[in-house]
Amino acid sequence: MAEETGASAQTTSEEVGDKALLVGVLKEVDPREKRVAATPASVERLLKLGLEVAVESGAGAGAGFEDAAYAEAGARVLPSAEAVWQEADLVIKVRPPMEHPTTGRHEAELARKKQRLISFLWPAQNKALVEQLAAHEMTALAMDAVPRITRAQKLDALSAMSNISGYRAVVEAAFGYGRSLGGQVTAAGRVKPAQVFVIGAGVAGLAAIGAARSLGAQVKAFDTRPVVREQVESMGAQFVPFEFSGETGEGKGGYAKEVSEAYLDAEQQLIGDHCRTSDIVITTALIPGKKAPELITSGAVVGMRRGSVIVDLAAEQGGNCALTERDKTVEHYGVIINGHTDLLSRMALQASELYANTIVNLIEEILGKERVWRLNLEDEIQRGMVVLHEGKLLWPPPSPTIRPGAPAPQKPAAHASAKPEVPSSPWPARIGMLIGLGVLLPIGLFGQRDLVQHLTVFLLACVVGWHVVWNVTPALHTPLMSVTNAISGIILIGGMLLSASGTVGVPVAAILGAVAVLLASINVAGGFLVTQRMLRMFHR
Known part of the structure; x- marks a missing residue:
């Protein structure tokens, strides 16, 4: 198998000429896999990109998509996998x-x-498969190798699948637990909330925390990466801290990494202590390209309460529990251990929709505006996902280049002949205050009582309003707009009453009332228009 160094990066064009690119959708041969790589909705998106689509008969049946739905969307339904491959x-x-x-x-x-x-x-676990694909000079892109960068979020199939599996893990745990997860006080007695312990606070772990909390459970979460503490606590869970001689389990790209034996022993001890006080344990810890770390020892399982449940989401990579058996639910020492790897297939409809969207997003990214299949190996996303290019091994990708940030602007050194900075004079503000006192003092001494009261309220409202508006955080500007609409409504009513007061010989009040009505009406109308526009952003 030809190999190519990761240092080479170039743009390769693979145009199909006048013939439209034909996308083939296969039925999964694993009997436990019910997901499908394309849905009727994603087929329509592919057709809008100028592509053709062929679907193997029965490809989407496990997820609830019939052949007729694909045909109606515009795809051709082929009778076998051989026909699709050909x-x-x-x-x-x-x-x-x-x-x-x-x-x-x-x-x-x-x-x-x-x-x-x-x-x-x-590719790290399937080297024989990569060699087999290379023998056919294939170009292979791995959906499990999407770089963890902001621009690639719409392609991140792993995060989309992890989010579903974390939610489903809580559902499976609740089914095996046999009790309610939330606490209750009934006439028959008090029911304590379930104690849930989540190991690993990645996407799956955070989804599990959210699902367990929504069901009323008390949740604790552990992760070797201290940076996830804020995320855990923001979801209402208690973060279990762990420190060991300055060593952390945080690797590149936000993933976990392998740790020393001493670190692992101390970690297992801490996890075992929390497992003993937990009713449900959900494990999600994985290391890219490696066997899943064994975090729950058989001794920790022995110390758990009878009837407790462990859901091991790392079972496909060996499992985080020493007693996990792949694709089985077993019971050891009164503890139920769920090691099934088809949790995503148990939510195949939603999982297929999300996965199909990431596939279309990737194809759209590669085709570009010209609608031509062109792999850009200088692009960080595409380069990270390409495992084989026409039989040449391009995996693993080179380490991303870290671009230094722009240096902070520095003040130029003071020149010997430069004049020192002179502080601004306070006299303009003092002069303004004197002028204000000169205007307000006669009004206070010789003006009418009603005028003085109204003027005092007006000035205080100006000062208070200024401080309130400018000290409000930007996150609260939308609620503040609603408050100002209400205040403008009050001003509107007051202006209308003042305009209709009919004061003889003093039309100033009526004029000011009319101006207040006009300005308040503009503010109210504009506020409602802006609010409606913002609300429409959340409509689907």
Whole structure:
């Protein structure tokens, strides 16, 4: 297999000529996998990009999408996987190509030369598969290798799937627990809330925290990365801190990393102590390209309460619990341990919709405005996802270049002949105060009582209003607008009453009342228009 160093970065154009690029959607051969890489809605998006779509018959049945729905969306339905592989220029899947459990034939054997593939690949764990795809000179992009940068969030299939799996883990735990998660006070007695312990505060862990909290459980969360503490606490959970001789478990890109044996022993001890006081434990700890760390020992399971539940979301990578059995629910020492790896397939409809959207976003990113398949290996996102390019190994990608921030502006050194800065004079403000006193003092001494009272209220309102508005944080500007609308309504009523007072010989009050009515009406109307516009932003 030809290899190419990560230092090379170039733009490669793979135009299809006048023929439209044909995207093939395969049915997953894993009998436990019910997700599909394209939905009827995503097919419509692909067609709008100028592509053609062919779907294997029955590809979306597990997720609730019938062949007729794909045909109605504009896709061609082909009778077999062989037909899709033979016609498609780009094949999209969920799981990596694998051996068919019934026929024994590997999916990669059906691939054509120079074909393209987008799916989860896990190249670090599937080196034999990568070599098999390279033998067909394929171009393969891994959905599990999306860089963790802001611009790539719309392509981040891992985060989308982790969010669903974290939620589903709580549902599975509640089913196995056999009690309500929230506390209650009933005539028959008091029910204590369940104690939930989440290990790993990534996307899946945070989703699990949110789901457990919404069901009324008391939640604690542990993570080797201290930076996630704020996120955990913002969701209403208690963060379990852990420090060990200056060593942390935080790796590159926000992921966890491998740690020393001493660190792991101390970590296992801390986790075991919290497991003993927990009713439900959900583990999500993974290390990219490595076996999942064993965080819950068999001794920790022995110390847990009978009837407790462990849901191990790392079961596919070996599991975080020493007693986890892949794709099984087992019971040891009275503790139920869920090691199923098909939690996403148990929510296949939603998982397929989100995964299909990330696929379309990726294809749209590659096609660009010209609607031509063109891999840009200088782009950080595309370079990070490309595992093979026409059979050449490009994985792992080179480390991203860290661009230094702009230096802080420095004040120029004072020149010997430069004049020293002279502080601003306070005299303009003092003169303004004297003029104000000169105007207000005669009014206070010789003016009418009503005029003095109204003027005093007006000046105090100006001072208070100034401080209130300018000291409000920007996050509260929208509620502040509602308050100002209410105040303007009061001004509107007062101006109308003043205009209709009918004071003889003194039309000044009526004129000022009319001006107040006009200005308050503008403020009220404008405030409602802006509020309506902001509310429309949240409509789907």
